[in-house]
Amino acid sequence: xxxASFWIIVVLFCGTSTAKSNQQWHRILILNDINRSxxxxxxxxxxxxxxxxxxxxxxxxxxxxxxxxxxGQSLKLNSQQLHAMWAGFEQQILSQFRSNNIPFFxx
Numbered sequence: 001x002x003x004a005s006f007w008i009i010v011v012l013f014c015g016t017s018t019a020k021s022n023q024q025w026h027r028i029l030i031l032n033d034i035n036r037s038x039x040x041x042x043x044x045x046x047x048x049x050x051x052x053x054x055x056x057x058x059x060x061x062x063x064x065x066x067x068x069x070x071x072g073q074s075l076k077l078n079s080q081q082l083h084a085m086w087a088g089f090e091q092q093i094l095s096q097f098r099s100n101n102i103p104f105f106x107x
Contacts, residue, residue, distance in 0.1 A: 026062065027059060027060040027062075028060065028061060028062045028063075028064060029054050029058070029060040029062070029063045029064070030066070031063055032065060032067065032068055033068040034047045034068070034069060035068055035070050035071040036071060037071060038071045038073065038076070038077065039071065039072075039074065039077055039081050039085065040071055040088075041085050041087070041088035042088055042092065043089075043092050043093060047093075048092065048093075051093055051096050051097075052096070055096060055097065055100050055102065060102060061102070062102065062103050062104075062105065063102060063103070063104045063105065064105045064107075065104070065106055066107060067107075069089050069093070070082075070086055070088070070089055071085070072085055
């Protein structure tokens with residue numbers, strides 16, 4: 001069973017004013033701690049569904065992630081495993097936002 005405490009999702013609604021006093025609202029998704037076990041190249045179904053929901057229902061404007069996108073903290077992982085983990089992130093998560101022209105920011 002997936003525990004929601006392992007990942008954090010926050011959607012912020014930020015308004016900006018223009019010279020004509022029109023407000024433009026932006027939805028900012030803060031995405032953190034979505035990885036699985038050390039060396040995993042895949043993401044859980046709830047995470048994949050959340051990404052789809054953020055794009056299609058929430059219609060987020062931007063994504064900001066403080067980290068914990070892959071579980072590469074183990075010293076037992078080699079460079080091929082680390083590369084595979086980042087490739088998995090690119091294919092399963094990041095590409096979804098990119099294909100919808102949603103900027104993804106990492107600090």
